[in-house]
Amino acid sequence: MLLRFRVENWASLRDEQELSLIAADQHDDLALREVPGTDFRVLPAVGVFGANASGKSQLMYAMFYARSAVLESHQRWEPNGSTGREPFRLDQARSTEPTTFVFDLVAEGVRYEYGFALDDTRVLEEWLFSWPQGRIRRVFERFGPGARDVVAGPTLRKGYGTRTRTAIEAVRPNSLLVSAGAANSHPLLTVIYEWFRRIGTAHDGNSFERLDFTLQKLGGRYASQMRRLLQLADLGITGIRSEERKVPEEVSVRFSELMRLIEPEHVSDHKVEIRRMPKIMVAHEASDGEVELPYARESSGTRTWLEMLGPVMEVLAEGRVLIVDELDARLHPNLAGQLVRLFQEPEINRNGAQLVFNTHDATLLSRNSYGRLTRDQVWFTQKGRDGATELIALKEYKEVRDDRGNLLNQYLLGRFGAVPYFDDDFLPQTYEIEETGPLVS
Numbered sequence: 001m002l003l004r005f006r007v008e009n010w011a012s013l014r015d016e017q018e019l020s021l022i023a024a025d026q027h028d029d030l031a032l033r034e035v036p037g038t039d040f041r042v043l044p045a046v047g048v049f050g051a052n053a054s055g056k057s058q059l060m061y062a063m064f065y066a067r068s069a070v071l072e073s074h075q076r077w078e079p080n081g082s083t084g085r086e087p088f089r090l091d092q093a094r095s096t097e098p099t100t101f102v103f104d105l106v107a108e109g110v111r112y113e114y115g116f117a118l119d120d121t122r123v124l125e126e127w128l129f130s131w132p133q134g135r136i137r138r139v140f141e142r143f144g145p146g147a148r149d150v151v152a153g154p155t156l157r158k159g160y161g162t163r164t165r166t167a168i169e170a171v172r173p174n175s176l177l178v179s180a181g182a183a184n185s186h187p188l189l190t191v192i193y194e195w196f197r198r199i200g201t202a203h204d205g206n207s208f209e210r211l212d213f214t215l216q217k218l219g220g221r222y223a224s225q226m227r228r229l230l231q232l233a234d235l236g237i238t239g240i241r242s243e244e245r246k247v248p249e250e251v252s253v254r255f256s257e258l259m260r261l262i263e264p265e266h267v268s269d270h271k272v273e274i275r276r277m278p279k280i281m282v283a284h285e286a287s288d289g290e291v292e293l294p295y296a297r298e299s300s301g302t303r304t305w306l307e308m309l310g311p312v313m314e315v316l317a318e319g320r321v322l323i324v325d326e327l328d329a330r331l332h333p334n335l336a337g338q339l340v341r342l343f344q345e346p347e348i349n350r351n352g353a354q355l356v357f358n359t360h361d362a363t364l365l366s367r368n369s370y371g372r373l374t375r376d377q378v379w380f381t382q383k384g385r386d387g388a389t390e391l392i393a394l395k396e397y398k399e400v401r402d403d404r405g406n407l408l409n410q411y412l413l414g415r416f417g418a419v420p421y422f423d424d425d426f427l428p429q430t431y432e433i434e435e436t437g438p439l440v441s
Contacts, residue, residue, distance in 0.1 A: 055389025
């Protein structure tokens, strides 16, 4: 369960920005979940809207990066290498200051705040607090890059003494303690690590991975639900099958040798396993039966829907968080709305899954949308003249209520900002034609 996310000095997010999933209103028809030890209830979905280059994707990629740092910093980052962070670079002073990420989350029924700050080469701060009985408790705080900078709270010090010392001694200047703890089988730190591992992500860079996952699930426990979602999309698809294509032995051997030269510290002497993209065929209804077509022949919208099905079904079944960059990319607005609806409906989302996404699809702001976002589920990004992004909640506009008959129109007309601005005189001036005489005499 994700309650809040804060980020500072990442890409265009120069100043601290907070995205909250805590409900501001009563929603009897939404799949809300109670937060242990509080009066809060969390929302099943939030959407971020804004103009191109306003910072919507940077907010999603801040979460992607933080997740990757937790999962990979200890075992995959080069010991003396870069952290790979992306600070705000339009201000020289800010570009050298730390980048900070903070997650307010619930894992295994306990609320935690986990955060860290780093520069280009080191972790400068890291902390974990918990609220096991509704009262805050320090799990650990780290005030610098080294093991000596870690202060363990009573739970880590007394309950997991030897494993805590092992994890602290293993931490490097550019690795996170949670990452080092999980690598050394620390029970409590692994709880936080697993929370991040279970976050689902969807962006252009992992489309094949998501498709492969969907194909696996089509023959597994979610098969019947996924086939119904295919029918819901009215794509005319009756089935999908894939055939693995073997990689020649000599290609695997040469690839393994190349990888050992490039990354000798991360590649063993064993042969590196590589896969070719399987041959994927999609069956469609036809007048005289079924016809199979290559996956590549499908429309981009059909491919996007198929790639999303597996991750969405697993997140819903296991109560995970799914973060999506450009939910509407190549999807019809009705399909994007239906995808959001899967998380909104209490009868469907029974395990507390959450969807965090950005989009250009303004129809999701309409009361007629299948996704029917409420005012506390809508956020806007705006970029100022200094290039810095500001994240604004729709609920901050006090006069906006959930009777949103004209909310869509207000947004498109710029009532809340977060839309492109056009100078009405620009295009006519751009296409003014000077009378220079005939081109051919």
